[in-house]
Amino acid sequence: MQGLIGRKLGMTRMFEKDTGRAIAVTVIQAANNVVHQVKTMEKDGYSAVQLGFEPVAEKRVTKPILGHCKKHGSAPTRIIKEFPLDSADEKVQPGSSVGVELFEKARIVDVIGVSKGRGHAGTIKRHHFMRGRKSHGGACVREHGSIGSNTFPAHVFKGLRMTGHMGNARVTAKNVELIGIDKEAGLVFVKGAVPGPTRGILFIRKRK
Numbered sequence: 001m002q003g004l005i006g007r008k009l010g011m012t013r014m015f016e017k018d019t020g021r022a023i024a025v026t027v028i029q030a031a032n033n034v035v036h037q038v039k040t041m042e043k044d045g046y047s048a049v050q051l052g053f054e055p056v057a058e059k060r061v062t063k064p065i066l067g068h069c070k071k072h073g074s075a076p077t078r079i080i081k082e083f084p085l086d087s088a089d090e091k092v093q094p095g096s097s098v099g100v101e102l103f104e105k106a107r108i109v110d111v112i113g114v115s116k117g118r119g120h121a122g123t124i125k126r127h128h129f130m131r132g133r134k135s136h137g138g139a140c141v142r143e144h145g146s147i148g149s150n151t152f153p154a155h156v157f158k159g160l161r162m163t164g165h166m167g168n169a170r171v172t173a174k175n176v177e178l179i180g181i182d183k184e185a186g187l188v189f190v191k192g193a194v195p196g197p198t199r200g201i202l203f204i205r206k207r208k
Contacts, residue, residue, distance in 0.1 A: 001049045001051075002086060004188075006030030008198055028190065046084075050081075051080070100188050106206045111203070115170075117168035188204060
């Protein structure tokens with residue numbers, strides 16, 4: 001399979017064995033992903049595996065999800081995500097558990113998460129616009145200025161960079177270097193920062 005579900009624990013640093021150089025890393029808890037269902041070419045038209053993360057009490061999930069888990073002999077989980085299989089011949093059993101050993105041979109991964117919400121932001125913070133001058137009668141200090149509307153076309157074009165909701169969006173950090181894994185603790189260490197707040201849910205996907 002090509003990925004796992006994890007939770008961001010925060011950032012720390014590790015040291016290279018050869019040079020002793022410090023590397024900033026993000027620590028991701030990705031142990032005990034439960035296999036809920038295996039999709040096959042014969043039945044579903046594609047090969048994939050449905051994983052779950054963080055067990056949850058049965059009363060905390062909807063009846064359709066509970067019935068789906070019981071059908072495949074797995075415990076209900078808080079998060080469910082589907083990942084493609086490496087090949088159609090890969091053997092995965094519903095109800096089994098998958099850990100960080102999946103990334104033993106991986107060196108580069110993609111990390112998908114939801115970025116921190118910044119609320120309603122102006123153009124300077126959101127799009128890095130320059131501000132106007134404060135002196136000599138400057139009336140446009142932190143305003144975005146003209147938006148180009150006139151008698152024609154008599155409306156504002158869609159897609160203009162303006163004020164609005166910033167953050168709280170799905171972001172994919174591509175080609176992130178995998179520094180290492182800890183099988184016993186179920187941890188994955190990736191180089192640098194990744195999207196989302198501490199304790200946020202992340203999807204880690206191997207690069208082909």
